Amino acid sequence: MSYEGGCLCGQVRWRAAGEPINVRICHCSLCQRATGGPFFARALFRAEDFSWIGETTSWPTSERIERRSCARCGVPMFSVPNDPPGRIGVSLATLDHPDALAPECHIFVGTKRAWIALDDGVPQYEERPPV
Template sequence: MIREGGCLCGAVRFKAEGEPLNVRVCHCRICQKAMGSPFFARAQFVPEALTVEGDTGRYPSSENIDRVFCKRCGTRLFAWRRNGTAVGVALATFDDRNGFAPTEHIWVSEKMTWLKLDDGLPQYPATIPS
């Protein structure tokens, strides 16, 4: 299956092929700052599953992750692992914004205090335990 998406202005388009590795909501402080939002809801794919067209910029938000955005409109699209193992695609940027549903919340120890999580999904204080 191929799912498509893009940025607000349409200058960047992408295709994600196959099923994601996981679909999670991250509440860590870095994601909050990078997304300008209380959390980052994303579907994670292997990089080879993603095809991107358009002019994007990158910002190293941590030693492990580059944030990728549209240079024209600023839409935050991807969290790209520098080691090449995965890329997180912002759920709201897919054309079918309801195509994926998260299966858990991670880094809830850093979630904003006013945010109430009552969706019944598993919640982890940090990342998923091994």
């Protein structure tokens, strides 16, 4: 299976040539601020299965994570963890078919916004899920 997507203006396009490692909704405060939204719904892929074209800007949001956005329209696209390396997270909202992947859990719900009700039936973890 493969997945494709892009930013709002179309300048950045991406493709994943394999199944994701996991699909999660992160409610941590870093993801909230980095995306400008109440959470970051993302699929995590192996870097060797992932490619993109187009200019992005990047910045670290922690010692662990570098973020990338479209350099033209500013859409937050990717998160690149460095521990362990070799993975890339991509925003589910940027999928060409946004319902192609469904989140398997919510993480860091201890810092979710109080006005968000989680009633989708998937597991919830106060912080990271168990391995």
